[in-house]
Amino acid sequence: MAAADRTTDVAAPGRVILLGPPGAGKGTQAARLAEYLDVPRISTGDMLREGIAEGTSVGNEAGPLMQQGHLVPDHVLITLIRERIGREDCARGFVLDGFPRTLPQAEGLARMDRGTGSGWTVFEIDVPRDELLRRLSGRRWCRKCQATYHTINNPPRREGVCDRDGAPLVQREDDKEEVVARRLREYDELTAPLINYYRARGDVHAVDGFRPVGEVFADLKSALEVRA
Numbered sequence: 001m002a003a004a005d006r007t008t009d010v011a012a013p014g015r016v017i018l019l020g021p022p023g024a025g026k027g028t029q030a031a032r033l034a035e036y037l038d039v040p041r042i043s044t045g046d047m048l049r050e051g052i053a054e055g056t057s058v059g060n061e062a063g064p065l066m067q068q069g070h071l072v073p074d075h076v077l078i079t080l081i082r083e084r085i086g087r088e089d090c091a092r093g094f095v096l097d098g099f100p101r102t103l104p105q106a107e108g109l110a111r112m113d114r115g116t117g118s119g120w121t122v123f124e125i126d127v128p129r130d131e132l133l134r135r136l137s138g139r140r141w142c143r144k145c146q147a148t149y150h151t152i153n154n155p156p157r158r159e160g161v162c163d164r165d166g167a168p169l170v171q172r173e174d175d176k177e178e179v180v181a182r183r184l185r186e187y188d189e190l191t192a193p194l195i196n197y198y199r200a201r202g203d204v205h206a207v208d209g210f211r212p213v214g215e216v217f218a219d220l221k222s223a224l225e226v227r228a
Helices: 026-037 044-054 057-067 074-085 103-113 129-137 177-191 193-199 213-227
Strands: 014-019 041-043 093-097 120-126 139-142 148-150 204-208
Touching: 014 026, 014 193, 026 041, 026 093, 026 120, 026 213, 041 044, 041 074, 044 057, 044 074, 057 074, 074 103, 103 193, 120 193, 120 213, 129 139, 129 177, 177 193, 193 204, 204 213
Parallel strands: 014 093, 014 120, 041 093, 120 204
Antiparallel strands: 139 148
16 A cells, blocks of 8 residues: 555554454454554564464463464463563554453553553454354465465465465464364454443444455544544
């Protein structure tokens, strides 16, 4: 996206949280919003995968859990986010992708935020359950460069091979159908209550995610412009 496409009305974008079940398109929209607002996109999933690849202490703790499709403990993610948003490039704002996912994580984020006086914009992206299953079970991933594909929506030029580096594509354990079903149940139990947590503060914008990517992004952008 060219710099000229960014609105000049959003001078101080603040911080954005994207809520929604796995497969709702949070990562895609987070990347677009971050580029539009000219702020960092902070993805806990990407940070954890980098930690696993590099053999960091966080990566070593999170790796076995992620391989089995389990959630990473709250304290690990809170520590990860606290360090990341404290960096200089987050001074104007940032877009959170994949955090918070539980009520304790939201409360931990609120403690980090105390006294800053900077606002939040919270989006809830909603997608029907059968569409989520289709999206997630079709995802493929390059271990080498971290690129992601989809067997239907975004296939590689050569089946099973990454366009960037020719490495074989794999299906993550947490994208297999039985694991996906468990992740969606966990979302219902642990993450969905965050909607009420933020709604009680008047911060939630509901967005229909079962539409083309550009239409969803247009709604997110419009909400930010109105807020500004």
